[in-house]
Amino acid sequence: MNGIQKKIWTLAAIVLFIMVVIWILLTYYNQKTQNQYNDILQRYLLMNEVTSASQQAVTALYNYLLAPTHVNLEQVNLSKEQVRKAKFEVFHLRNMDNDFALTNYMNLIDSFIETTDRSLLFQSEKETEDSNKAFLEASRISKYISEITLTLLDTDLKTYDRFYRGIIEQSEGLNKLGIWLLLLITFLLLLFTYWFSISITRPVLKLTQAAKELSKGRFDLQIEVESNDEIAFLAKMFDRMRININNLISEIQQTAQLENELQQNKLLLQESQLRSLQSQINPHFLFNTLNTLSKKAYLEGSEETSNLLASVAGLLRYNLKRLDRSVALYQEVEVLRQYMDIQKARFADRLRFEEHIEEACLNVQLPGLTFQPIVENAVIHAVEPEEEGGTIWFRVRDGGEMVTIEIEDDGKGMSDQKIKEILEEKSVETEGHSTGIGLSNVIRRLRLFYGREDIIEISSGAGRGTKILLKIPKTRRTETYDQASHRG
Known part of the structure; x- marks a missing residue:
């Protein structure tokens, strides 16, 4: 069941429950009062039935004494049975207040029946005088029964006077209770209705406010709705839509920025190409x-x-030559020798250069201007600062699928931090003086040229020189380097 539908059914169930409780209470008190009224009325009717039955018996006996027929006798017997039945019913009306009076009343009924039977007996024996005396006695007893009935009724009236007053007070109290109960129920229903309406309208207001903020272009505000119904689900979907729109706007902005940067780079490239031609x-x-x-x-x-x-x-x-063109290793070696001839003319005996090259490796392809910036860096930092100069070793060895190239000097060496910066291509202090190409640039071009990161190793330390080891594959991924070069 959905959340809002569940709340509506809960409200309807609460109202129905309250109505049922009120109906049950009113029915209970009404039935209780009605039963009490019925009991009182039943007492009066039973006592009146005794009086009526005794009077009917006297009348039937009188008719029988005047005309002793079988029909009249049956009428007398029927009247006596009615008296006995009324007596039996009256017996259940006994209580503490009328116990003595009711006992006398029952005895009078018995005496009336006995006197009636004695009158019938004398009449059957043709003793008319005794029969008339018994009849007069029965008439007198019947009058006593009527008087005692009035007495008992009067006693009951006095006994139930408090009951009547209690019923009236109870009725007034019930009316007051009904009014207060109605007010309380009305207040509770208003309170619950207010809470119920707030639980629906508050999330809707939050969604409305969020929609207004979105219409103003504020896509960075998170939409939060604290509820467990369909509105919460709607808010989640609304927030997800906001995130998607925000991401889309960010992507559009990034795309626009990239296009702007690309346009500027094109302009800079055209300008640099023009300057390059001029230079x-x-x-x-x-x-x-x-x-x-x-x-x-x-x-x-x-x-x-x-x-x-x-x-x-x-x-x-x-x-x-263009740096994006690959050259054979022997070309790099030839240029390196020319560079060393120039440096030897400059430093004379202070610069010592030793080389060991295996001829089988000279046809391996590698980027142009790879060795000269490395050796030049050794000349600048290992030979030039020293008064006695220094030695640079250049070795090329065949290592199977790899060509191992070592460039070593006996200078002061480099710190671990400096080596880390060079390998991470962050160093700017090692830019070449003659070519404008630094050691970090060489490493970057080698990694791009061969498509691998472990192309170079540097081992050095304070006072023990520096050795740079290049591991040149005999085969390479040409596409990566060539495409990157053409983009540049």
């Missing part, structure tokens, strides 16, 4: 100039200067 003028001019200087130095006999200029030109030419 390529100077590097190309510098590249051509370095080639000219290298040839001129060679013609003038300065082979060392010519080689240095050729290394710088080759390094510049390689750096002008």
